[in-house]
Amino acid sequence: MTRSIYSFFICIIFLTAYSCKDNPKHTDDIAESPEQQLKQRYSKLVTYPLDSTAFPRSVNLKTNNLKKVPSKDWTSGFFAGNLWQIYELTGDTAYKNKAKKWTAFIEKEKFNDRTHDMGFKVFNSFGKGLKIEDDQEYKDNILMSAKTLITRYNDTVGSIRSWDFNKKRWKFPVIIDNMMNLELLFEATKISGDSIFHNIAVKHANTTLKNHFRPNNSTWHVLDYDPENGDIRMRVTHQGINDDSSWARGQAWGIYGFTMAYRYTKDQRYLDQAKATAAFFLDHPHLPEDGIPYWDFDAPNIPDEPRDVSAGAIVASALTELYAYTDNEYYLNYSKKVIHTIKSSDYILDKDIEYPFILDHSSGDWSKRSEMDEPIVYGDYYFLETLLRLKDLK
Template identity: 70%
Template sequence: MKINSFKLFFISLSFLVSCNTEKKEEFHAHAELEKRYQKLLDYPLDSLAFPRSYSHESKQIKKVPSKDWTSGFFAGNLWQIYELTGNEAYKERAQLWTVFIEKEKFNDRTHDMGFKVFNSFGQGLKFEDNQAYKDVIVKSAQILSSRFNEKIGSIRSWDFNRDKWQFPVIIDNMMNLELLFEATIISGDSTYHKIAVTHANTTLKNHFRPNGSTWHVLDYDTIAHQPRLKVTHQGVADNSSWARGQGWAIYGYTMAYRYTKDEKYLNRAKATAAFFLNHKNLPEDGIPYWDFDAPNIPNESRDVSAGAIVASALIELYRYTNDETYINYSKKFLKNVQTADYILSSDIDIPFILDHSFGDWSKRSEMNEPIVYGDYYFLEALLRLNALEN
């Protein structure tokens, strides 16, 4: 059934093309994807070497331990490929990589519990009623909740730069609320849901500009409990619109609406989606530059990961609004990204699918490279469109 479902995804995109040549290119992309999936399956097991990115310059895979915020994406990718293909080998491999992340349920030095734990253990729960997975999710939510400041109304993001920031909160943190919402569903303890809602409300109040875009980092005063700085860490400038940050906002508030049905979250997602989709610097193919205000557009790197996050989010947003603008963008992005420019060639022996994601400008690292989270949201978008078409 799952293999047929995967094929139906490509059938669902067929209306986007009209000539035989284009259809051949589309199915060629299908074959290339299958080859790329095998690269993930072949990557050797190592609990200290989660694949994060690949440098074209050094020809080296960047490998990280489970404490890295990106560690959960690789297991999540394997779970999603299993869902796309029905091949049990991917499920078995996903289970093994997921186990390596379990110790992170005790890590109180990070806000990224959702990225690490829910994108691995949460994906696994789709396929079996696994009490051990549920226990890990609830424990992780409990630990994440320890970073919540009731007076500020937010979960603290980073612990570094203490000489610069008092209580930093990044827009990325919206993504970790899914873990909290699910922990309440699993445990029946409403504490996690309430913290998620409070954080979403505080971010809604303070994190957005009048034009619909979002700042990356807000730093709160720990005495007055109000924003004291509105800055960037990974964008090109404090007043710029970092593309992936806009994606986190659209996705985060669409997800928050899913769990709460609070219209103000839906409206927030729609407003930031409008900013993204209507921006004069969004390329025609829908694959954004890494920052909408990068100084050398059009000679700037694209960010496939930002586009994939938005494409996945807008498929869900379409379900709540029936606005064709959203689904049209997602289909256009998925079509255009499945080209030789973005799908890695099968002769490149690395455990990634897509090229041209953009990482951290502040460190000048992972700029225009394959990055694991770009693959994750690309696969999720495929699955979501597949489910919508069926």
Template identity: 65%
Template sequence: MKTIYNFGWLLTCMILLASCKPQEKEVDSSSATNIDLLLKARYEKLLRYPIESAAFPRSYNPDTKQILQRPSKDWTSGFYAGNLWMLSDVTGESRFRESAQKWTAFIEKEKYNDGTHDMGFKVYNSFGLGYNRTKNEEYKSILLKSAQTLATRFNPNVQSIRSWDFRRDQWEFPVIIDNMMNLELLFEATRLSGDSTFHKLAVTHANTTLKNHFRKDDSTVHVVVYDTISGEVKDRVTHQGYSDDSAWARGQGWAIYGYTMAYRYTNDKRYLEQAEATANFFINHKNMREDGIPYWDFDAPNIPNEPRDVSAAAIVASALVELYGYTKDEQYINYSKQVLNSLKSEEYILPADLDIPFILAHSSGDWSKRSEMDEPIIYGDYYFLELMLRLEEFNQ
């Protein structure tokens, strides 16, 4: 009787285990399939957005049900074309590349626009991505002209590129941390042309920013205002963060990404060290959410009831794939994977039937105007797609 009892108990356990395991696999497989289908549906929405040269999609307001559209001069115009270029890689479908070419062409006139520092965001994220994929010589000439135009905003006394032209009565010469991102256009211009002037200018700007933008805890100030004669710092303020002393999440992202990228072109260890220090501040912050998606400002007063910023998470996660390549610090690649896993969920991916040219919800834009807070925003999608491609390359 004892032997029969044990055999029956063992047989019962085996049956239970056999019945449980396949069910777990089916749930995981179904979930992954659903997310893949949801993403494909979102990609189609981008492809089907009507082509109008004065209507680049920037964000979507869920309350008014309106898509915010902007002309090519807007700093965000290059992201939509960039998304299409990357989707041609993600999907392997030529129709995304064809659409990317059409939208990229609408930005060409910006190569003459010397009233903005955002030449990298606009031109490199469109023509730059296009050139990397096509080696189109016309794209190359547009990139070089754009770099020449951007260089006109450099002030030798300040040793920086001017960011904004507005509020001149308040900000004599403002430089924002975001401006680090536009240096990639200059670095690339030297690589494409052999003219070292662009590279030297980018390095000079990066050095000045390194000296004046960072706090003792390695967080970054948003705006540093300079005296145009002496080159001295007049003020350190915010424009889009909660306060002058707060850690605006996307600003930290621009710093981490910007100095990681600058290290790629220069091998300057100071840039690598700053990228690491600010990355550590960001990913280990006491107010970081469990899913790796930060609040729009780490010091916003109503945490945990503050909007998230998917764009900040995606910017940092994308940068940290590259930073891991230089440092082999596991916390960086782990954060990148965590963010991708979080974003590839129904909590963040927009519904399949929502007819707007965006992929993700919960990005946050400009607190100073109380606009684009907790909305789908085009640059959140851009760095999400870049993150996916970088991790895919990393895992190969």
């Protein structure tokens, strides 16, 4: 897709949100409707073959190694979520039909009590589907998943346990990412009327609010608690460059998580924290002018470090919602900047690349030197969510 085509598409998407100044010169480039162009651009997602053991997670374009994962992987729900969101953008039922099939593959995860990532897996698939169709089975799956998730809650700590690995070092690790899984619990209370899910989500958010943020409103990645007395044993990283660094995606989870928690609770403290961490992110001297952060704000080789477009997309989506609560144009301008950067640069994968991804240059797990500067499925998810949220501002 040429830049002019994509600019035209973005103009239509954000018709009343902001005006595009690009004026495509070649009328044959825009002969098809924006929806047709979108379907052409994302057709590789809908044609990716169904396989319940092979959810596309990322691809190393240098080695042509496509990473496929089973439903138990924390990223499995994003692909179905992407298809649901493309259906919302295009109205093309082919995406909805394929989304239903990929969503069905996630169902068995509702009983998986060995993970805190129930929201990422179940709500990003079944939840996105429920937004489209009032399906009782989708509601039942969300509710059962919430019941499974709260078995990991420890009232002494006041949090949901994140990971079960690395037991020689950690006793009860809680990561900032876990804020994202609270949406599943909030929605479970709305579906069932049972307040237990909402109450546990609030307790987890309150503990995170109390302990996870530094004085400058950045966030640590991992806090390890003693489950016997609730004391904090250590504040460390697992995916950042070091324990005291500001891992970009971690900051993004914090901004998004507390903005979302405010949506369900209207607790002013949550809104204040979202705004404070957004200020840390947006005003950081190492945030590039184009809005796409380096994978860690404290990585030693900036400006020669990999970027993380997924972190930028997560923050763009969060700040579009935060703008709705504050009317602060600073937040909306960042979201627009990220979309403009993506659409006018090599962050969009070339349409001839056949892998089922949209964006390039996300960064995954530094601790394993894995998925650094690659297309990753969750970057696409929050990019599409940002498009929809900006469209909804109309």
